[in-house]
Structure formats: structure tokens, C-alpha cells
Amino acid sequence: MALFESFFNSLASPELYTLIFTGVFLLYCARYRLLTRPGWVVGISLAIALFFIIGAQNHDFMTIIAKGDNMPIVIMIFAVFWCLSLAFRQAAVNDMRIEKGEPPTEALDSNKKVLVWPDLIYPEFVCTVLLTAIFIAWGIAVEAPLEEPASGTRAPNPAKAPWYFLGLQEMLVYFDPWLAGVVLPGMIVVGLMAIPYIDTNPRGNGYFTFKERPFAIGMFLFGFIVLWVSLVIMGTFLRGPNWNFFGPFEYWDPHKIEPLVNVNLSEFIWVGMGNTRLPDNPLIREAPGILLILAYFVITPALLAKTILKKFFHEMGFARFSILIMLLLGMASLPIKMLLRWTINLKYVVAIPEWFFNI
Amino acid sequence: MALKDKIAETQIWRSIFRHGYPSTPRNRALAALSNVFLHLHPVKARKSGIKLSFTWCMGGITFFLFLLETITGVLLMFYYRPTIEYAYNDIIAMREHVPLGIMRELHRWGAHMMVLAVWLHMLRVFLTGSYKPPREFNWNIGVILLLLTLLLSFTGYLLPWDQLAIWAITVGSNMARAHPFIGHEGPGASLLAVGDVNLVTPASDIRFGLLAGRFVGAGALLRFYVLHCVALPLVAGLLMAVHFWRVRKDGGISGPM
Ligand code: HEM
Numbered sequence: 001m002a003l004f005e006s007f008f009n010s011l012a013s014p015e016l017y018t019l020i021f022t023g024v025f026l027l028y029c030a031r032y033r034l035l036t037r038p039g040w041v042v043g044i045s046l047a048i049a050l051f052f053i054i055g056a057q058n059h060d061f062m063t064i065i066a067k068g069d070n071m072p073i074v075i076m077i078f079a080v081f082w083c084l085s086l087a088f089r090q091a092a093v094n095d096m097r098i099e100k101g102e103p104p105t106e107a108l109d110s111n112k113k114v115l116v117w118p119d120l121i122y123p124e125f126v127c128t129v130l131l132t133a134i135f136i137a138w139g140i141a142v143e144a145p146l147e148e149p150a151s152g153t154r155a156p157n158p159a160k161a162p163w164y165f166l167g168l169q170e171m172l173v174y175f176d177p178w179l180a181g182v183v184l185p186g187m188i189v190v191g192l193m194a195i196p197y198i199d200t201n202p203r204g205n206g207y208f209t210f211k212e213r214p215f216a217i218g219m220f221l222f223g224f225i226v227l228w229v230s231l232v233i234m235g236t237f238l239r240g241p242n243w244n245f246f247g248p249f250e251y252w253d254p255h256k257i258e259p260l261v262n263v264n265l266s267e268f269i270w271v272g273m274g275n276t277r278l279p280d281n282p283l284i285r286e287a288p289g290i291l292l293i294l295a296y297f298v299i300t301p302a303l304l305a306k307t308i309l310k311k312f313f314h315e316m317g318f319a320r321f322s323i324l325i326m327l328l329l330g331m332a333s334l335p336i337k338m339l340l341r342w343t344i345n346l347k348y349v350v351a352i353p354e355w356f357f358n359i
Numbered sequence: 360m361a362l363k364d365k366i367a368e369t370q371i372w373r374s375i376f377r378h379g380y381p382s383t384p385r386n387r388a389l390a391a392l393s394n395v396f397l398h399l400h401p402v403k404a405r406k407s408g409i410k411l412s413f414t415w416c417m418g419g420i421t422f423f424l425f426l427l428e429t430i431t432g433v434l435l436m437f438y439y440r441p442t443i444e445y446a447y448n449d450i451i452a453m454r455e456h457v458p459l460g461i462m463r464e465l466h467r468w469g470a471h472m473m474v475l476a477v478w479l480h481m482l483r484v485f486l487t488g489s490y491k492p493p494r495e496f497n498w499n500i501g502v503i504l505l506l507l508t509l510l511l512s513f514t515g516y517l518l519p520w521d522q523l524a525i526w527a528i529t530v531g532s533n534m535a536r537a538h539p540f541i542g543h544e545g546p547g548a549s550l551l552a553v554g555d556v557n558l559v560t561p562a563s564d565i566r567f568g569l570l571a572g573r574f575v576g577a578g579a580l581l582r583f584y585v586l587h588c589v590a591l592p593l594v595a596g597l598l599m600a601v602h603f604w605r606v607r608k609d610g611g612i613s614g615p616m
Binding site: 076084087114121147152160168178202217 | 494
């Protein structure tokens with residue numbers, strides 16, 4: 001037990017957590033035909049369940065998972081895993097069929113039409129009854145949480161957003177609120193809405209497949225699984241008082257001190273490399289960062305269009321391609337900023353607090 | 360004559376349903392056609408599309424949860440007053456004095472699960488490529504429904520008026536303070552000034568508009584209550600009707616050509 005706890009605690013840092021999560025995700029995409037076999041799915045589910053069961057012996061971990069409002073996250077872990085497995089199992093089968101020149105399984109009876117009454121109404125009815133029963137049982141078994149009456153002066157520590165917004169709260173570690181709370185969520189919504197108009201690949205419409213649209217699925221899942229679901233999990237189990245990072249079996253010590261050693265890019269350049277004072281004019285002071293950001297959003301798309309994404313550029317045309325790349329660069333800005341924070345302790349690329357303009 | 364046929368012959372039955380017991384193909388088609396609720400369905404559907412392995416029934420589960428939230432929510436509204444004096448005590452009373460006091464539980468677990476179900480529904484729609492033509496627009500309706508679901512849950516979070524509620528909403532709404540141009544700590548806000556007078560201040564910015572005050576207080580409670588119980592459900596219900604209608608009009612649940 002002690003070994004179990006210290007093993008997982010030693011793995012726990014934002015860097016390792018994110019890297020392991022990303023690695024597992026990439027492995028899954030590469031080996032989905034194997035990993036979605038029923039044996040593997042059951043095995044992995046049991047492993048996750050075992051982690052929670054053994055973990056529940058630990059008092060600190062138990063306090064977290066016993067909270068009523070944290071149950072959805074445990075359910076989410078299993079539900080997302082099972083749904084992904086179900087989708088990728090069918091994708092694996094279809095991809096193998098397509099390789100052999102056969103149509104996807106859905107095509108076998110997609111032209112057969114059945115009467116909605118009873119073939120759809122009946123399952124819907126059964127589903128309704130079952131769910132009603134489940135929710136009543138859940139409602140009787142677990143009381144809805146209610147804490148002390150609201151007080152505007154005594155802030156709890158940590159003060160957490162509702163669980164489905166924990167991804168945004170985690171972004172606050174790396175970006176200022178105007179980006180993490182306004183611009184990036186805005187880009188998520190706009191990006192989601194743009195998907196049908198920028199994905200011009202006609203294949204994979206109406207059936208599960210991975211091989212026929214690896215780029216679209218890879219990007220979407222990277223955003224959803226690695227940058228959203230994983231941050232919800234992290235925000236629930238691994239972020240404690242003062243939003244410090246804690247191992248899953250670590251006591252949430254409110255006095256834990258994390259040294260603040262982060263440095264702005266302008267300080268690196270002027271003070272570190274140029275050995276001078278920071279210039280007074282903020283625009284000159286931040287010129288390197290501003291140029292870097294401009295280059296990121298202007299030069300990268302041009303480079304990509306000329307090199308690895310050349311085919312996309314020709315198929316999609318200028319407008320679609322530009323929008324796609326802007327959205328992808330926006331999404332990539334989070335992992336890039338994470339990496340810069342972990343490796344060189346970068347605080348802001350552009351830091352103009354005078355205007356609340358920090359990137 | 361069997362009893363069910365006798366019932367189906369009575370004037371009352373015939374005034375409501377206008378067709379016999381749905382045991383023949385014709386009556387089954389009529390059942391879906393002549394009922395405004397069932398008419399959200401088509402009469403016939405693709406066999407591959409209604410399989411559980413294809414849709415995971417996630418859209419349906421989301422809708423079920425919306426109905427569950429509506430019913431339990433109406434019951435909760437009977438007992439709850441959205442003022443700082445009463446809100447918290449009303450919530451306690453719901454547990455201690457109201458018979459069958461699990462409505463709050465149902466409402467809360469249902470809300471959590473609805474958020475999860477919408478995500479999974481979106482995941483399935485994406486992975487089957489069901490947003491591709493001709494379903495682009497319905498995907499967009501869906502994105503707005505996703506937002507509405509999150510907002511419904513977020514506005515509801517405040518109503519118990521306990522520590523969890525007020526601070527979660529404080530954390531969430533603090534982001535609005537940093538909204539570019541219209542939040543008082545957002546980039547560009549200082550540009551919106553007339554002479555020396557700043558137009559965007561803590562008492563006039565977007566966060567103030569959202570919370571009806573500088574802090575999460577009585578004004579915010581009332582505002583969130585009205586949004587949560589009236590405005591957002593109305594819009595969401597309307598858009599769901601459009602969403603279901605479009606599923607039909609776009610050729611039913613997607614399938615390979
Ligand atoms: C309150 C939220 C929502 C409800 C109640 C809802 C309900 C439904 C239902 C019942 C269906 C029929 C097929 C199925 O069950 O999968 C459906 C289909 C669909 N939904 Fe939703 N949905 C919601 C949110 C969303 C979201 C967030 C998206 C995407 C961003 C979306 C996009 C679609 C699309 C494109 C279809 C057609 C799928 C096909 O033809 O295969 N919906 N929705």
C-alpha cells in the first residue's frame with residue numbers, strides 16, 4: 001500500500017501527468033485495433049477500477065472521491081473510456097473491411113428501414129424506465145452536497161469552478177484570464193462550429209472509421225481527451241489549496257509553498273542576454289515577444305502550407321486552410337505554453353501588465 | 360373482440376388518437392404521424408441508425424435528462440425562494456420537511472450526467488462523421504445546445520447559496536472581469552474612455568452586468584435564478600425541437616451512402 005501510494009505520488013507532477021496522458025493517447029491511436037479488443041477493454045477497466053478501490057483505502061484520496069460532486073468525474077473516466085472503445089472497436093472492424101474492399105458494417109442494413117413504432121419507441125421506453133430507476137436509486141443512496149451558508153468574506157481554499165469548467169481553471173495557470181477565460185473558450189466554440197465547414201473530407205460520413213480521417217479525428221480527440229478531459233481529472237484529483245499540485249495520495253497541505261521563479265521573455269532577452277535594463281517603453285520592451293507571436297500566427301501557416309500540409313492547402317483552399325490553422329495554433333498554444341513553463345520557467349511571452357495585455 | 364380493440368373503439372380513445380391500437384403497420388405509422396410528440400420521430404428509420412452501438416442512445420439520454428431536470432426543477436421551484444434570506448434555508452427544508460425529499464438529489468445528479476451525456480453525444484456524432492453534409496447546420500444547433508447545457512448547469516450551481524455555490528460562481532465569473540474591452544481588467548478596456556472618465560469600471564463592465572453587482576450577491580442570485588428557471592430552459596427547449604426536426608429533415612440518423 002505504501003509502495004502503491006508513493007509510486008503514484010512520485011509520478012504526479014503536471015509535467016509527468018500530462019506527458020504520460022499524451023503518450024497513452026498516442027499509443028491508443030496507433031494501436032487501436034489491438035487495444036479495443038474486448039479482453040483489453042475489460043483489462044484496462046479493471047485496472048482503473050482497481051486503482052480506485054486500492055486508492056480508496058487512503059484517507060486523503062477517499063475524501064476526494066467521496067464528495068458527491070466528484071462522482072461525475074469518476075463516472076466520466078469510465079464512460080469516456082468505454083465510449084471511445086466502442087467507437088474505435090467499430091472503426092477497427094470497418095477499417096479492416098474497407099482495406100479488403102468491403103463496405104463498412106453499417107452499410108449492410110443502412111438501406112433497410114424499420115417502423116419507428118415499435119422498433120425505436122420501445123427501446124426508448126425501456127431506456128427511460130431504466131434510467132429513472134437508476135436515478136431514483138442514486139438519489140436515495142447519496143445526498144446532494146450542501147456546505148455552510150454562503151459567506152462573501154471566507155473563501156474556501158481551493159476555490160474550484162464546477163467540474164466541467166476545471167479545464168478552463170487549469171488554463172489559468174498558464175494564461176491570464178482574458179485568454180484562458182474568454183479568448184480560448186471563444187475559440188473552442190467557434191472552432192466546434194467551424195468543423196463541418198473546414199473538414200472537406202467526404203469519407204467517413206455515417207459510419208465509424210479512423211483510417212479514412214485520421215487527421216480530423218486525431219485533432220478533435222487531442223483537444224477533447226488530452227486538453228479537456230485530462231485537465232478535468234487533474235483539476236479534481238490533483239489540484240489542492242492555492243491550486244498547488246498534489247499527488248493523488250498526498251495530504252492537501254494549505255501551507256505547501258511552491259517557489260515562484262517564472263520569468264518573462266523580455267527579461268530573458270534584455271536582462272539575461274543583453275545585460276541591460278528593461279526599456280521603459282512597453283512596446284520596445286516587449287518587441288521580441290510581439291514579433292514571436294506574429295511569427296507564430298503568420299509564418300507558421302505559410303510554412304505549413306508549403307511543407308507538410310501542402311496537400312490540405314490545395315484541397316481546402318486559402319480561406320478554409322487559414323481558419324483551420326488559426327484554430328489549431330490556438331489549440332496548440334496551450335501545450336506549447338505548458339512546455340515553455342516546465343522547461344525554461346517562462347511566465348509571459350508578451351508582458352504588458354499596464355494594459356492587462358499578457359500572453 | 361379483444362379488450363384493447365374495444366377500448367380503441369370508444370369515442371374517448373378515438374377523439375385522442377384517431378387510429379386503432381398500433382399493432383398493424385398502418386396504425387403504427389399513424390401512431391408516429393398523428394402524435395405531435397412522436398412526430399419528432401420519422402415514421403421509418405434506418406436500421407443501422409437506431410442501433411445502440413451506433414448512437415449509444417446518447418442524444419436520447421440527454422433529452423431524457425433534460426425532461427428529468429424540468430420535472431424535478433418545477434417541483435423544487437415550489438419550495439425555493441431566490442433571496443439571500445431564504446434560499447439556503449429553503450434548500451435545507453427540502454431535505455428535512457418535504458415528503459419524498461430526493462428531488463434535489465435527482466436534480467443535481469441529473470444535471471451532472473446531462474453535461475457528460477452531451478459531451479459523449481458530441482463525441483459519437485463526431486466519430487461517425489455525422490456533421491458532414493447535409494448535417495452541418497444541425498451540428499451547429501448542437502454546439503449551441505452544448506453551451507446552453509453548460510450555462511444551465513452553471514447558473515443552477517449558485518442557487519443553493521452555500522459556500523460551494525458562491526465561490527464556484529465567483530471563480531467562474533471573475534473571468535468576465537478580464538474580457539477584452541468590456542471587462543475592467545481586460546486588455547483594451549482603458550481605451551474606452553471619454554476624456555479622463557473610464558467607461559469600463561468595476562461598476563459598469565460585463566461582469567457587473569452578469570452579476571448585477573460587484574460581487575456575487577442578491578442581484579446575481581435573482582439573475583441566475585431567472586436565467587436558470589425560465590430563460591435558458593425556454594431557449595434550450597426550442598432549440599431541441601429544431602434539433603430533432605433537423606435530424607429528420609436531414610435524412611434521419613446518418614448512415615453510409
Ligand atoms: C441538449 C443537448 C442535445 C440533445 C438533447 C440532442 C439530441 C439528439 C438526438 C436525440 C439525436 C438523434 C440521434 C442520437 O441520439 O444520437 C441527435 C442527433 C444529432 N445531434 Fe444532438 N443533441 C444535443 C446536443 C448536440 C451537440 C452538442 C451536438 C454537436 C456538437 C449535436 C449534434 C447532433 C447531430 C449532428 C445529430 C445528427 C446525427 C446523425 O444524424 O447521426 N447534438 N441529437
